Each structure stands twice: as C-alpha cells, then as structure tokens.
Amino acid sequence: MYYKTFDPASELRELIKCYWILESPEEATPERQTIVPDGCMEMIFHYGDLYRQYLPDGNNILQPRCFVIGQLTQPLEIESTGITGIFSVRFHPGGFLPFTNVPIREMENTAVSLEQLFSNDGLEMEQKILNASSVTERIQYIENFLRNRLTDANTIDRIIKTTVETILTANGQLTIETVSKQTNVNRRQLERKFATAIGLSPKQLSKTVRLQATLKMLLSKQFTSFTALAHENEYYDQAHFNKDFKELTGLTPKEFYGDQLKMSALFYGTE
Template sequence: MDYRTYEPCEDLASLIKCYWTLESPKEDTPMRQTIVPDGCMEMIFHYGDLYKQYTQRDNCIIQPKCFVIGQLTRPLEIESMGETGIFSVRFQPGGFFPFATMHVKKMENTAIPFGQLFGNAGKEIEQNILNAHTALERIKLIEIFLLSRLTEVATIDYVVKFTLDTILSASGQLTINEVSKQTNINRRQLERKFSLAIGLSPKQLSKMIRLQSTLKMLLNKQCKNLTSLAYENDYYDQSHFTKDFKELTGFTPKEFYGDNLKMSSLFYGSD
C-alpha cells in the first residue's frame, strides 16, 4: 500500500488541507475500512477500480468514478473492489464552500458525481484527471480548475470563519455557548449560518475535531490508558468519551484501537 500526501499551492492553502494518493494491489480477501468523520469534505477520483460504500442497513452501493463526498456525520465503511488507485483533494473544514453548486448540507453522507455538481466542466476535468499519469499532473489540473472557479463565487461569512477558527484553535473543547459569546451573535442564528457554509453545526464539528485530536494521541501512544486520554481531551467523564467515540467511529475506544485506528488515520486526520 502506497499512501502519499502533497501540499496545495499558496493561493489554495486556506481552502485545501492536502492532496493525497493511495495505490494498492488487489487483495485476496478485501476488508472493510472505516473512515471517521473529521469535518473535511473531499473530492475523490478513482483512477483504479471502484469501491463499495456500505449504508446504515449494511446494504452497499458502488461509489461513482469521481465525486465529492459531503460532510460525514457517522462512520463510513468502504471496501475495495480490485486494484486501488485514488487521487483526492482534502478540503479544510469549510474549504469546499466557495466551490459548491448546491447547499453543502444537502450533500451530507453522500457521494455526489462530478458531472452533477459541475456539469460539462466537471465531466471534462474528471476525464483529464483520470487520463493523467502522475500525481503532480493531477494536482496541476485540479488547481487550474479550482482557481478558475474561485473568481465566480462568494466567500464564507466573517462570523462563520471566526467561529470555525475558534473551534479549531480550541481543538473542539469549547461549548457552543462559549463560542456564541465570543462571536456576539445569537446561538440559533450562528448555528444556521454555520450549517449553511460548513454542512455541520458548530457542535458537530467540535465533536469531530476533539475526536480527531484524541485519535492522534492514541496513534502516537501519548496516553497511558483510555481514562487519561478522556481527561486530556476534556471529556466530561468516561461515559461521555465512549458515547462520542462510538457515535463517530462505530466502535468503543477499546474495540477501535488497532487496525481500525490505522486505517482511519490513513484516510483522515493525520495531515
């Protein structure tokens, strides 16, 4: 398995967290992989074989060849159908908003085909990226596409941007009332503005950011046990920690530690 990340150009760095590629040969016994919500939307281009995506009732769909995945509010299970070749654009939280052609809230937990989002221009860039031979070629193509669209759309509201920065800088550990006081705006109004731009409520994003911080500590073995891990990340108590953890990963902390953690950090949160 070959996983690599690449930095965006300076003009897109505030919107794009990174580009990443994943290449892997066909597995004799494919395993489901769990992707944990982290508040970052992604553009996915399968230049290899496609992936299955499992639904809540354990049915599965086949992912499109190229798509944007909306904000995840629950763990996502996927499974390779052959040889993996993926190029992805991982946006910063809120980074996809300037390029959105539909309300990001309506994209929640859904893979939206490129053509549906961007019409003929989307189909053209899709084919160009699939036909490219290297990651650097693909990065150049998608940056030209994205930069050309930046001149046509609005930017995120100042209050939303301030709220987002506050949540990120606090590693998701502030309550929404505390965030609302700092923005000097009614909580309900703040939640509405935030949801329209980010696709999540401030509370949902805070929960994800805090969990991602927790997962990194787990991965780096920075805590002696799960109790100290919960304490370090400012959870009220162990039951609160376990509840949030299972909601976003599908596992209890003890169940998740191991291969699931490694696979999740591969797709999310380590860059």
C-alpha cells in the same frame, strides 16, 4: 501501500487543506475500512478500481468513480474491489462552498458525482485527472479547474473563519456558549451560517474535532488508559467519551484501537 500528501497553491490554501494519493495492490488492501468524520469534505478520484460503500440499512453500493463526499456525521464503511489508486482533494471546513451551487447540507453522508455537481465540465475534468500520468499533472488539472470556478475567494465570511479557528485551536473542547462569547456572535446566527457554509452545526464540528484530537493521541500512543484519554480531551466522563466515540466511529475505543485506527488516519486527516 503508498500514501502521501501534497500542499495546494498559495491562493487556494484558505480553502484546500491538502491533496493526497493512496495506492495499493489488491493483495495489500484491507478488506473493509472505517472512515471517521473529520469536518472536511473531499473530492475523490478513483483511477484504480472502485470502492464499495456499505449503507446503514445493510445494503451496499459502488461509489462513483469521481465524486465529492459530503460532511460525515457517522462512520463510513468502504471496501476496495481490487487495486487501489486514489487522488483526493481535502477541503478545509467550509472550503468547498465557493465551488458549488448545491446546498452543502444536502450532501451530508453522500457521495455526489462530479457530473451532478459540475455537468459536462465535471466529466471533462474527470477524464483529465483519470488519464494523467503523474500526481503533479493531477494537481495542475484540479487547481486550474477550481481556480476557474472560484468567483469569490471571500465566500466564506469572517464569522465562519474566526469560529472555525476558535474550535480548531481548542481541539473542539469549548462549549458552543463559550465559542459564541469569544466570537461575539449569537448561537442561532452561528448555526445558520455553519449549516450553509460547512454543513455541520458548531456543536457537530466541535465533537468531530475533539474526536480527531483524541485519535491523534491514540495513534501516537500518548495515553496511559482510556480513562486518562477521556480526561485529557475534556470529555465530561467516560460514558460521554464512549458515546461520542461510538457515534463517530461505530466502535468502542477498545474495539477501534488497532488496524482500523491506521486506515482511518490515512483516509481522513489524522496524519
């Protein structure tokens, strides 16, 4: 299995966190993987075989070949149907807003095809990405496409940028009341702006960021016990830690610790 990340061009760095590719032959791909929310929307291109997505109601669907996945508020279970070949654009929280007219909140937990989002322009760009012979070509095509759609780099306002930075710096451990005081913006205003730009409330983003910080410690084995891990990441108590963990991963910390951790790290940000 081959996984690698790439930096975006300087003028897109405020909006795009990175590009990544994942390639794997059929026999080396795990049967099912759990994708954990990380606060970042993704634009996915399957130049390999498609992935099956398992729904909360027990049914499953094939994901579109090319799509944007909205903000996740719950674990996403997927499974390869063959050979894996994925190119992805991972946006910063709020980073996808300048490129679409579709309300971000309406995309929650949903894979939306590029045709739905960008019409014929999306279909044309899909073919370029899928038929490209290298990751360098794919990055060139997607950056040209996104630059042409970027009418205003300042679409994400100062309040959103400042608040997101505050949440990230604190690893999601601050209360929303504290965040509101530090940014000097009232809570209701923050929630309205976050719903529009990010598709999550400040509390949801904080919960997600704190979990990601916890997963990084799990991945690097920087903890002595799950109780110590909960304390280190400033959960109220073990019950609070277990509740948030299961809500976002679908498993308890003990159940999750293993192969799932590594695969989730590959797909969603805990590099």
